[in-house]
Amino acid sequence: MFDIDRWREIFQSISKNKLRSALSGFTVAFAILLFTLLFGIGNGLQNTFKNEFAKDAMNSIYIWTNNTTIAYKGNQIGRRIQFKNDDFTYIKENFGDKIQTISPRIQRSANVVYKDEKDNYTIRGVYPEYYVLESAEVTEGRFLNYRDLQENGKVVVIGKMVEKDLFGQLSAFGKQINISGIMYKVIGVFSDPGGDSDERYIYTPFTTMQKMYGNNDYVDEFGITYNPDLSIDEAIAFSSELHRELKKRHNVSPNDQRGIGLDNYATNNKEVSGMMFGLSILILVIGFGTLIAGVVGISNIMVYIVKERTKELGIRKAVGATPKMIVAMIMQEAIFITAISGYAGLLVGIGILEFAGPSLEKYFILNPSVSQPVVIGATLTLVCAGLIAGYLPAKKAAKIKPVVALNSD
Structure with a gap:
């Protein structure tokens, strides 16, 4: 050789x-x-x-409400369905063994100001568990906790792009920002694998959001991660059952695909x-x-x-x-x-x-x-x-x- x-x-x-x-x-x-x-x-x-699929947890399920498209049980077409706090309790009590995490969510668009800088961002009121759903990573400070929820704390966790827009090269951690005329303290900054668009969200305690924006018990959406021990077929069966039971609970026709919407990543994964x-x-x-x-x-x-x-x-x-x-x-x-x-x-x-x-x-x-x-x-x-x-x-x-x-x- x-x-x-x-x-x-x-x-x-x-x-x-x-x-x-x-x-x-x-x-x-x-x-x-x-x-x-x-x-x-x-x-x-x-x-x-x-x-x-990197934008959210792979075992995510999202459930939201809309107007009905089918008249059902004496209710007219076009009726607006509204989740409330007791739906959150119902889901946890009846499907707890199939759920890894669950968080209600309220979402609003608001004007955010820091000194001379201002812009419009999406504000999300969530539970601490929502951190898992978004696959986010806190790069500075911390995410929301249950003490923030109990105290209706005026605190926020902002995305890196929000920090860049409002604070430039400065750190946003510990600073105060004005959201729709109310001052909030920045307790954390996060990055998200979903990219720039997902880093322009601002998270605040769910209870604070309910009180400050309507003072009611309304919920826009539920985010769930199903038990990872479930197979894909079992996860799909679970979400179908949950969807069906929530429709019964709110008198929505089983054939109405719009009144209550559901997106199960297990179906997408399959x-x-x-x-x-x-x-x-x-x-x-x-x-x-x-x-x-x-x-x-x-x-x-x-x-x-x-x-x-x-x-x-x-x-x-x-x-x-x-x-x-x-x-x-x-x-x-x-x-x-x-x-x-x-x-x-x-x-x-x-x-x-x-x-x-x-x-x-x-x-x-x-x-x-x-x-x-x-x-x-x-x-x-x-x-x-x-x-x-x-x-x-x-x-x-x-x-x-x-x-x-x-x-x-």
Whole structure:
């Protein structure tokens, strides 16, 4: 393998047969390039799906109310459904074993002012458990707690973009901000994997929100994370039962899809998992199809190369080369060409993905990339195919008598 004379012969053979070597290398490089691009784009699509679900906990369920679209039990169409605090108690008492966390929510838009800076933001009144639903991360201070709820505290936790808008480079922690004419203390700042839009929310205690905005017991929405021990099918069955019981409780027709709305991420997860599985299979089929095409190409070239070099091999045998030495030389040359070409195809493919990555986001392909072990494995597959394709004719050619080989056309 490390025989200098053999390597010298290999490089001489490559330099004397540039077209032959270039065709061999191009076949491998092109196959690996296509393989890299296909897997990169496939991973980009999967990243898009994952990014969409990064905005909230994967086991989230959201329930909200609206106007009815079907008359039911003497109630007119268009009746507004309104959740209240006792619905919160009802859900916890009847479905507590299937719930991990639950938080009611009230949401309003309000003008927020800090010194000379002001803007309009969405204010959310929530329980401390809502922190889990949003998959948020407090970067400074803390999130809401139950003491804030009990005391109707005028405190807020703001997103990083709110801090940036109102405070610039300064820290918002501990500062006072004016929300619709009422002063609130900033007790925390959070970041959110959902991006800038989710970092422009402001959270305040649910009880404070109820008292300051209506002084009633109304609830806009419930956010729930279901018990992680539930399977996807069990989680879907749980949300369906909850949906059905809340409709009964508020006299909403079972066929009315608008009066009480529900979004269960388990359903979305099941659909997306199916799509991602199908996408993975499609990518594998196309990717392996590309590899097979590469295998056929490199195999044909190797057969042609050995046949073309029959006379050369005869000369080598005439001057003392053994069959084993001839086969080893051809195999070593094949490994060298396929390895270098495969690595070149890998580099070009990764370069294209990195260059085109930002522009592909508008086509829902986020951060297209491919793991090197996958592509290296594909390259090794082509190398092995080249070796197998070259070994048999090389072994056959090595057995030919020098006289016969020298007289071959």
